[in-house]
Amino acid sequence: MTRATAAIPAIKSSPGGGRRGMKPSVVAYKRERILAAASALIHAKGYEAATLDMVAEQLHVTKPFLYTYFRNKGDILAAICEVGVTESLSALDRVAQVPGTSFDRLRAALVEVADIIVHRHEYVVVYQREMMNLDRANAQRLIRLRHEFDLRIGKLIEACVEEGLIALPDAASMSVWIGGLLSWITYIYRPGGRRNREAVIQEVVGASLRMLGLDADGRLLVPQQRD
Amino acid sequence: MTRATAAIPAIKSSPGGGRRGMKPSVVAYKRERILAAASALIHAKGYEAATLDMVAEQLHVTKPFLYTYFRNKGDILAAICEVGVTESLSALDRVAQVPGTSFDRLRAALVEVADIIVHRHEYVVVYQREMMNLDRANAQRLIRLRHEFDLRIGKLIEACVEEGLIALPDAASMSVWIGGLLSWITYIYRPGGRRNREAVIQEVVGASLRMLGLDADGRLLVPQQRD
DNA sequence: GTGATAGGCTACTCTTGAGTAGTTTTTATC
DNA sequence: GATAAAAACTACTCAAGAGTAGCCTATCAC
Known part of the structure; x- marks a missing residue:
């Protein structure tokens, strides 16, 4: 690991390097x-x-x-697959602290997760495509994590419903479709592609909110009165 | 091919069986x-x-x-991958004949394609996951077909915009996100799963239309007036 | 019945890549 | 600079699966 070893000093200053042995x-x-x-x-x-x-x-x-x-190739794959979901879940933890309305927290969550997916592009694609190559145990773990993610997005939506910020019937069940839209980012955005990173995030967040019957500022969308 | 051969008679009555040799x-x-x-x-x-x-x-x-x-394993994969897109494209051909407004045709297209994806579930999943295993030529062909699909959904949307049925700025660019939502069906609906086929189709069509700023009946969705 | 042929099968080859046993090099410590 | 331990490498084994050469057999024309 000639090169990696050469790069190690960068870590010296990283946190967690206890006094005895890094x-x-x-x-x-x-x-x-x-x-x-x-x-x-x-x-x-x-x-x-x-x-x-x-x-x-x-x-x-x-x-x-x-x-x-x-231990083996499968464990490497499992570790890769975990990255996206794990980071997204801790993003949701962070978002829970955001002050303001439930809508603010929901939008913040969408932005944060979209950002992670954009940044961890390759990891997420591998997760989506190759999950099935995992052994039973790792697969189960990943599915549980993913399920937890959908659940927590659902809870953020429900909080909005309870505060009267969302009017859509059965809005919480939209969480899986929002998950789909977020996952789809990997097909739309490619690092070095012609699409702009921020624009993609804005598009997906806007589209997700419209699916919930809200505009980008959280205003309720209602059918226009016919004249 | 004992079993397959036994099943062949079913084909006798199928169209295309010329007088000399089936x-x-x-x-x-x-x-x-x-x-x-x-x-x-x-x-x-x-x-x-x-x-x-x-x-x-x-x-x-x-x-x-x-x-x-x-000829080889790759050709089998290519043939499988083609099914979903090919059928969707001919569905779009059929839909072009639907009378009524552009919105009627757009909604019909969404329903038809969602239906195909639900029915051809396994083929579509394989397409999504394994496309990358195709050789260059087959991959190119598939990408072109997919691109054509997105383009034609975009055109259906544009027609709505021109008829004043959609108000969203840059609505045509939503076609890729709608494609994403449609593809996501494969993660939501599993044959034999607890979700109802028709309900899933309705959900995805409704969500797609809301993304375009329309309700399920094609009414424009606008921000509610604050009181 | 005999001969020709398409359709299918048996029994391989050959490559490739995961995983490992045992050895060598580097580093740290005295 | 000798020694021990950790880190990494060389050189394998072994299994599995894609693709094939050549043989067998059912079917049909005559």
Whole structure:
């Protein structure tokens, strides 16, 4: 891991480096590097076509090296798949602290998650496409996490309904469709593509809110009076 | 192909059976059977994990049999991937004949395509997940078809805008998000799942129209006046 | 019944990639 | 600078599956 090792000093100043030994954070760093390389490769070629030898080569390392940081290929995939959902869930934790109305929190949640999906593009695509290659245990865990995410979006919506900010009947069931719209970002936005990152986020947030019968500022949308 | 052969008589009465030899339609039928089996397997296990030996076994046939109807595994995948888009495009052709306003045609298109996605569930999932395993030529063809689909949905939207039925600025660019919502059906609806087929279609059509600023009957949605 | 042919099968080859056993190099410590 | 331990590498094994060469058999024309 010639190059990775050379890059390690950057971590010295990172938090969590206790006075005695920075081993844990170095290990975490190496794992992250492996995941980034694997994720890029799997994103480009697909799970089966992306071999561990290729991952190793990209890092200027050898295959057995990878096996000291992950038990097997499946565990690498699982770790990649977790990133998006995990980060989204902690974003929801953060958002819960946002002051204002439930609408403010809902919109903040949408923006935050859209942002994560845009930033973690490759990880999310791999999650969507390759989840099924996970072994039973990892798959279950991922499904639970995803379910929790939908549930919490649903709760944010319900809070809006209770405050009278949303009028749509059965609005909470829209959470899965909002999840779909958010996931679809990966098909619309590609890093280096012609679409603008912020514009995509704004579009998806606006579309999600309209699905809930709200405009971008949280005003209720109602059928226009015929004249 | 013991079982398939036994089932062939059903085809005798099918259209296209010229007076001399029903060979072409028999071949088409066998190809379809192969695709159905392969699609189910790939849907369940993923492209790489689904082996041709398994496909053959499911049909009570052997692997070389498959090779007389398809050049290789990739061609089978390509044929599966095409189904959803191709059928959707011909649905759009049909819909163009629908009398009434542009809104009627747009809604009809959404319903038809949603219906296809629900019916061809497995094919569509495979398309979404495994497209990247296609060789360059097949991939290009598929992308073009998909692009055409988005374009034509965009045109249906534009027609509504021109007739003054939609007020949303840049409404045509919503076509990709509608495509996303339609694709998401595959995550929401599973044959045999607890969700009702018609309800799902209604939900997705309603959500799509709300994204365009319309209610289910095509009435414009406008911000409610503050009191 | 005999011969020709399409349709299908048996029994391979050959490649590729996951995972590992055992060895070498680097680093840290005295 | 000797020594121990950690980190990484070399050089495999082993399994699995895509694709194929060549054989077998049912069917049909005559």
